[in-house]
Amino acid sequence: MGDITVCPYCGTGCQMILEIGESSQRVVGYSRSPVNSGKLCIKGYSGLTYNFSSERLKYPLMKENGEFRQISWEQALEISVSKLGDISRKYGPDSIAFQSSAKCTNEENYLMQKLARMVGTNNIDHCARSCHSPTAIGLINTIGAGAATGSIASLEDTETFFVIGTNTTEQHPIIGAKIIKEVKKGKNLVVADPRRIQLAGLASVFLQFRPGSDVALLNSIMNVIVENGWEDADFINSRTEGFSSLKKTVSKYSPKVMEGITGIEPEKVYRAAEMIGNAKPTAILYAMGITQHIHGTENVMNVSNLALLTGNVGKRGSGIFPLRGQNNVQGSSDMGALSEFYPGYVRYDSGKLNNFSRIWGKEAPTQKGLSLSEMFEAAAEGKVKAIYIMGENPLITEASTQTVERGIDNLEFLLVQDIFMTMTAGHADIVLPAASSLEKEGTFTNTERRIQLIKRIYSPPGEARPDWWIIKEIGRRLVGMDDYSSPEDIFSEIGRAIYNYSGATYSNIYPIGKQWPINTDNPDGTEILHSKSFPIGRGKFIPVEYGPPAEQTDDEYDFIMTTGRNYFHFHSGTMSRRTDILERESPEPYAEINTNDSRRLNIKERQIITVESRHGSIKIRAKVTSKIPEGIVFIPFHFSEARVNELVGENYDPISKIPEFKVVAVKVIP
Amino acid sequence: MNYILTDEDMKILFSRIKEEYDTYGTVEKEGDIVYEKVDGFESITFGRSRYAPKEFLIERNENVLNLPVQQKKAVFGVMSCDLKGFYVMDKQILGKDPFYTQRRQNTLFVNFPCNVECEGGFCSSFGGPLLDEFQIQVARDGDDFIVSASKEYEHLFDGFRKTGDEQIRKLRKNFLKNAKQLPVEGIENRIKWDSKLWKKYSSVCISCGACNYSCPTCYCFDLFDQDDGRIREWDSCILSGFTSTSAGNVRKELDERLRQRFYHKFVYYRKSQGEYLCTGCNRCTEDCPVDIDIKEVVTHDYSSE
Numbered sequence: 008m009g010d011i012t013v014c015p016y017c018g019t020g021c022q023m024i025l026e027i028g029e030s031s032q033r034v035v036g037y038s039r040s041p042v043n044s045g046k047l048c049i050k051g052y053s054g055l056t057y058n059f060s061s062e063r064l065k066y067p068l069m070k071e072n073g074e075f076r077q078i079s080w081e082q083a084l085e086i087s088v089s090k091l092g093d094i095s096r097k098y099g100p101d102s103i104a105f106q107s108s109a110k111c112t113n114e115e116n117y118l119m120q121k122l123a124r125m126v127g128t129n130n131i132d133h134c135a136r137s138c139h140s141p142t143a144i145g146l147i148n149t150i151g152a153g154a155a156t157g158s159i160a161s162l163e164d165t166e167t168f169f170v171i172g173t174n175t176t177e178q179h180p181i182i183g184a185k186i187i188k189e190v191k192k193g194k195n196l197v198v199a200d201p202r203r204i205q206l207a208g209l210a211s212v213f214l215q216f217r218p219g220s221d222v223a224l225l226n227s228i229m230n231v232i233v234e235n236g237w238e239d240a241d242f243i244n245s246r247t248e249g250f251s252s253l254k255k256t257v258s259k260y261s262p263k264v265m266e267g268i269t270g271i272e273p274e275k276v277y278r279a280a281e282m283i284g285n286a287k288p289t290a291i292l293y294a295m296g297i298t299q300h301i302h303g304t305e306n307v308m309n310v311s312n313l314a315l316l317t318g319n320v321g322k323r324g325s326g327i328f329p330l331r332g333q334n335n336v337q338g339s340s341d342m343g344a345l346s347e348f349y350p351g352y353v354r355y356d357s358g359k360l361n362n363f364s365r366i367w368g369k370e371a372p373t374q375k376g377l378s379l380s381e382m383f384e385a386a387a388e389g390k391v392k393a394i395y396i397m398g399e400n401p402l403i404t405e406a407s408t409q410t411v412e413r414g415i416d417n418l419e420f421l422l423v424q425d426i427f428m429t430m431t432a433g434h435a436d437i438v439l440p441a442a443s444s445l446e447k448e449g450t451f452t453n454t455e456r457r458i459q460l461i462k463r464i465y466s467p468p469g470e471a472r473p474d475w476w477i478i479k480e481i482g483r484r485l486v487g488m489d490d491y492s493s494p495e496d497i498f499s500e501i502g503r504a505i506y507n508y509s510g511a512t513y514s515n516i517y518p519i520g521k522q523w524p525i526n527t528d529n530p531d532g533t534e535i536l537h538s539k540s541f542p543i544g545r546g547k548f549i550p551v552e553y554g555p556p557a558e559q560t561d562d563e564y565d566f567i568m569t570t571g572r573n574y575f576h577f578h579s580g581t582m583s584r585r586t587d588i589l590e591r592e593s594p595e596p597y598a599e600i601n602t603n604d605s606r607r608l609n610i611k612e613r614q615i616i617t618v619e620s621r622h623g624s625i626k627i628r629a630k631v632t633s634k635i636p637e638g639i640v641f642i643p644f645h646f647s648e649a650r651v652n653e654l655v656g657e658n659y660d661p662i663s664k665i666p667e668f669k670v671v672a673v674k675v676i677p
Numbered sequence: 678m679n680y681i682l683t684d685e686d687m688k689i690l691f692s693r694i695k696e697e698y699d700t701y702g703t704v705e706k707e708g709d710i711v712y713e714k715v716d717g718f719e720s721i722t723f724g725r726s727r728y729a730p731k732e733f734l735i736e737r738n739e740n741v742l743n744l745p746v747q748q749k750k751a752v753f754g755v756m757s758c759d760l761k762g763f764y765v766m767d768k769q770i771l772g773k774d775p776f777y778t779q780r781r782q783n784t785l786f787v788n789f790p791c792n793v794e795c796e797g798g799f800c801s802s803f804g805g806p807l808l809d810e811f812q813i814q815v816a817r818d819g820d821d822f823i824v825s826a827s828k829e830y831e832h833l834f835d836g837f838r839k840t841g842d843e844q845i846r847k848l849r850k851n852f853l854k855n856a857k858q859l860p861v862e863g864i865e866n867r868i869k870w871d872s873k874l875w876k877k878y879s880s881v882c883i884s885c886g887a888c889n890y891s892c893p894t895c896y897c898f899d900l901f902d903q904d905d906g907r908i909r910e911w912d913s914c915i916l917s918g919f920t921s922t923s924a925g926n927v928r929k930e931l932d933e934r935l936r937q938r939f940y941h942k943f944v945y946y947r948k949s950q951g952e953y954l955c956t957g958c959n960r961c962t963e964d965c966p967v968d969i970d971i972k973e974v975v976t977h978d979y980s981s982e
Contacts, residue, residue, distance in 0.1 A: 035891075037707070048966070052885065184966030
């Protein structure tokens with residue numbers, strides 16, 4: 008027997024039919040899905056066997072004299088609650104930090120932030136900080152909602168795709184495939200990326216620009232559009248404000264002047280601008296290439312500027328598409344598992360927290376909370392004494408993993424719940440075994456705001472329990488949280504906390520999901536946002552000036568390193584590295600280096616080299632390729648054997664606090 | 678032998694089969710037709726199943742150090758193109774792969790031939806859905822079921838009305854009359870090693886493996902050790918780790934691997950086993966996220982390249 012559920016990997020949220028029987032197990036895409044129309048990528052087909060790994064955590068564990076030993080759930084919960092309670096009483100609620108997870112359901116993220124806030128702190132954050140926090144903040148500033156403005160299906164109406172900072176066919180393969188299908192029909196494709204990604208080979212114009220020069224590139228595109236009068240004057244007049252200041256700013260960024268910064272010939276910028284401005288509707292898709300910079304929020308706002316300038320918001324085929332990495336990073340952000348946002352993006356200092364205080368029966372805290380990286384810094388300084396981590400592995404995924412490690416080792420109490428003994432869980436005092444997303448019920452919200460129901464297909468191993476149950480048990484004992492009976496029970500409370508979710512029920516979102524806002528004004532959900540107006544009234548142009556990335560090359564550190572994912576693995580590899588086919592395809596860490604650079608440095612394919620930044624050094628095999636330009640190395644961050652995040656410095660976007668994973672000055676030693 | 682059965686007769690046939698076998702069949706789930714355990718003929722949905730029932734014989738992953746006793750299973754509603762895949766596959770692995778062989782011998786597939794060629798499908802190019810090799814084949818002619826049984830299943834048909842070959846011949850003729858047959862014959866001689874098709878495909882292929890996983894004739898697997906077991910798992914020849922040697926994959930580039938897939942289907946298997954490793958089901962094309970169409974490999978004009 009089987010059911011329709013959602014793939015546990017990326018934010019596309021492909022719907023799949025999963026079946027398990029005594030002698031049959033099937034994975035196939037759900038053909039009626041508006042998200043993936045029955046298609047899946049290799050991670051969907053062959054990436055699910057981690058569920059059955061013998062390494063799954065099966066029992067609660069407690070560390071004693073450096074060794075873990077099995078304890079009962081009752082013991083684990085009692086010890087955790089008494090530790091957290093003691094620390095909160097002794098040092099105050101802000102001495103505890105909570106880390107939620109974009110891999111968990113909306114219900115679980117909602118509960119995690121509710122737990123933090125009922126404890127009395129806004130120290131609640133999660134990995135969205137490291138991927139799309141600039142999107143949430145940037146797009147809320149400019150257009151009033153930090154989410155994709157259109158739907159995946161609406162890309163069928165797109166005439167020009169502008170793909171910047173997303174390796175779509177590898178990271179969101181089914182959306183990448185959608186673009187390919189449209190381009191095969193003759194649609195325009197403009198690709199901007201420092202690496203020669205697969206889509207670059209199909210592009211009408213490929214802008215292989217220097218890492219960190221996004222603002223300069225986007226401003227030069229807008230410069231050409233304004234110079235040639237290709238802007239959408241009607242849209243600008245009727246729907247936006249601040250155009251004159253944008254015009255003034257971009258006037259300084261002629262492609263000719265910018266070539267020195269971006270490395271792109273003016274002619275190419277001109278052609279790209281012409282397509283984006285004239286061959287409409289244009290959809291702009293972006294991911295970590297835009298956000299993971301100290302200018303991440305400015306980059307996002309500049310993407311928004313371009314969309315507003317060309318009137319490419321609010322119509323089918325147009326729009327801004329921040330592609331979400333984790334399956335539920337849209338949802339976990341919607342749920343308010345972010346230090347500055349309560350559910351539904353209500354700011355902690357907005358004075359509008361009454362609804363939450365009322366629903367939760369407890370005063371919502373109004374002091375500023377710590378962001379993800381700040382939590383570890385505060386722990387290293389001794390200000391944070393306990394961290395409760397659900398389903399995240401910051402010892403691999405965070406920038407400056409040395410600081411993370413110092414922070415974690417300085418804690419009085421570390422509580423981790425996960426499906427595997429991750430590197431981070433190995434440092435915990437108590438480890439709680441969780442059910443995977445194929446072993447529980449709940450909802451995920453995908454990259455196009457589609458709230459989708461997930462179903463329990465398999466039974467969790469041993470005594471592993473769903474995350475919602477674990478948080479609820481801790482919350483009930485620690486702060487008197489409600490004794491929820493099911494995820495559906497929690498979901499109905501979410502509907503009361505977030506107006507944009509208020510019309511969704513488990514029965515009306517199954518099987519194909521519905522896109523928020525879904526409420527009394529939009530009972531069937533909303534495919535295209537901002538079609539008549541923006542939540543903030545008029546869309547705002549917020550002009551952005553170019554500033555260099557935090558790190559520059561010099562004579563010693565003469566390469567720029569950029570980090571990211573590859574097609575076969577996912578984040579810290581907790582899941583993908585435990586599936587045979589995926590691990591076989593990509594079994595070890597590697598550094599991509601340009602053919603000419605390798606020749607100059609006398610580096611052979613698969614030779615072990617040292618890559619050293621101003622912050623750390625790793626040994627890693629070289630992968631020689633012409634896909635990456637000279638002077639740049641690319642290293643995926645999945646591998647604990649060579650943690651590339653040891654090389655990434657503590658350089659943060661001052662607005663969103665996202666670390667600059669994409670530009671690190673390094674030297675390469677053969 | 679052929680029989681004419683009514684709807685009521687089919688229920689009786691089903692219950693006779695159910696006495697000997699665990700019964701499975703095609704049922705609708707939210708618009709997609711899937712295979713599930715079924716208890717009666719009335720639960721079965723006629724129509725194109727979402728996938729080939731390959732897992733009944735080759736599991737997605739299983740421990741090969743332990744050969745379990747196989748339950749006898751009957752599977753109703755199998756599409757002829759999918760069933761034909763097993764007959765084609767038999768030539769290579771029946772009698773060699775003990776898992777496949779045991780399950781093959783213990784599974785009764787009841788195929789339901791289509792009356793009209795489906796959109797995209799090209800089974801007519803391989804003879805159409807009224808097969809010569811089958812176990813129990815259930816064709817439909819108006820309200821009648823024209824059921825053909827191979828010898829070992831005749832005992833299930835006691836008391837049913839016998840008929841000749843005429844209706845089957847008529848159904849076959851009608852099907853082929855309205856179908857578009859592709860010039861498959863001789864493709865092994867026309868296809869070209871350095872055709873530009875392969876690079877055209879590799880420029881868009883996202884290496885998802887769907888073409889292999891959906892294919893009713895693909896049987897390749899990977900082997901790896903895990904704990905106390907040795908697991909085999911469905912594999913895809915599109916992936917670079919497939920049949921990797923100490924020197925890596927001998928087909929380093931994606932275009933070479935895509936070519937290998939089509940050459941295996943249309944050249945090597947034909948030359949070694951006398952048949953094409955394709956039944957015209959169109960599932961690879963249907964599940965391909967970037968619309969690589971296997972029919973193009975057949976119809977492409979290689980002589981002009």
